[in-house]
Amino acid sequence: MCILLSFGFTITGSIAQTPPDGTLKSVEDTVVFDLYNSDNQPTYIDIPVYITSDTIINSLDFSFYFDTIDLTFDSVIDLAGYLTTLYNTPENNKLSFTSYSMENYAINEPLVLLRFLKNTGNVNSSDLDTVNAYTNGDPASHLITDIATEYNPVPEPDNMIKVYPNPCNGIFNLEITGIEKSHKIIYVYDLSGKTVYEKKAGSGYFFSDKIDISKYQNGIYLLNVRIGNIKYTKNIIVE
Numbered sequence: 318m319c320i321l322l323s324f325g326f327t328i329t330g331s332i333a334q335t336p337p338d339g340t341l342k343s344v345e346d347t348v349v350f351d352l353y354n355s356d357n358q359p360t361y362i363d364i365p366v367y368i369t370s371d372t373i374i375n376s377l378d379f380s381f382y383f384d385t386i387d388l389t390f391d392s393v394i395d396l397a398g399y400l401t402t403l404y405n406t407p408e409n410n411k412l413s414f415t416s417y418s419m420e421n422y423a424i425n426e427p428l429v430l431l432r433f434l435k436n437t438g439n440v441n442s443s444d445l446d447t448v449n450a451y452t453n454g455d456p457a458s459h460l461i462t463d464i465a466t467e468y469n470p471v472p473e474p475d476n477m478i479k480v481y482p483n484p485c486n487g488i489f490n491l492e493i494t495g496i497e498k499s500h501k502i503i504y505v506y507d508l509s510g511k512t513v514y515e516k517k518a519g520s521g522y523f524f525s526d527k528i529d530i531s532k533y534q535n536g537i538y539l540l541n542v543r544i545g546n547i548k549y550t551k552n553i554i555v556e
Contacts, residue, residue, distance in 0.1 A: 346370040346457040348379055348450035351427075352442055353462035361391065361434050365427035368452060374422040378415060379450040379459070387437050387444050394430040440464060442548055456508075456537055458551045478542060484554035487531025493524040493542065504541040505530055505553065513538065530555065 347369045356363040368374055383390070393414055422428060433440075442463040450457040479492040493501060501524055505514035513533055518524050530538060530553075538553040 346372070346374070346452040346455070348377065348448075348452070348457050348459045350381075350431075350445055350448070350459065350461045352440070352445075352464050355464070356430075357440070357464060359435070359438070361432055362388075362440055363394065363430040363432050366429050366431060367427050368422060368424055368457075370424055370452060372453075374424070374452050375419070376417040376453055377422065377428065377451070378454075379448060381448040382446045383433070384444040384446075385436075387435065387439055388433040389436055391432040391434050394432060396427050396429060446548075448550065456552050460550070461548045463547060478549055478551075480540060480551055480553070483551075484556050487533065487535075487555045488527060488529045489553060491524075491526050491528055491540070491542075493518075493544065500544075502543045503528075504543075506539045506541065507533065508537055508539070 349367050349369065351365045351367065352362075354365055366379075368377060442461045445461050448459045448461070450459045477494060479490075479494075481490050483489060491503065501518040503514070503516045503518065503526070504512055505528065507513055513530050514528055516526065518526075528540075533555070535555045538555060540551045540553050542549045542551075
């Protein structure tokens with residue numbers, strides 16, 4: 318069972334490791350759900366959320382589903398102290414949280430912590446799914462890092478996944494480098510959630526593909542790449 322969360326907010330702090338890439342408005346904003354640097358305790362987990370961007374950010378919104386077998390939502394912890402927020406307790410399996418600030422949001426630093434109680438002790442990136450993210454009201458990319466283990470270093474999508482050109486005319490290149498043992502699944506969705514492209518690839522060190530969605534109308538599409546427990550999403554602008 319999954320529960321839908323809807324959010325928006327701001328903050329400050331510092332993050333140990335930062336795995337980003339970008340999207341719309343400037344095609345450079347990414348919202349990172351950083352399980353890799355989470356405070357993973359026996360009974361709960363605090364997940365930092367931060368933004369990578371090259372623009373001034375004054376609002377953040379996002380939504381996602383979480384696995385209620387493994388997790389129970391507890392609270393959102395404000396790390397900044399300057400948030401203006403609207404917060405609703407869950408109703409009909411939906412949690413809403415919205416905020417804005419006259420101060421500029423910190424970049425590459427934790428904005429909030431999402432606290433979940435652990436029902437089973439088994440928590441990983443697959444517990445968060447179907448993320449929608451917005452910065453300053455515009456769609457943004459998102460990245461979910463996985464729980465840190467000795468054999469699971471934080472990914473570096475800037476070096477690992479390349480998409481170009483973007484914006485494009487409906488045809489763009491996707492290159493994935495550096496993860497040899499994990500199979501890759503590539504999806505492209507329109508904003509209604511309809512799948513317009515899907516491909517499964519093997520576990521080679523290098524993957525390259527030319528993706529053609531030119532038969533569909535101009536607009537914003539969501540590229541979703543899944544490599545093992547790594548999930549990466551980027552907005553593709555077709556014009």
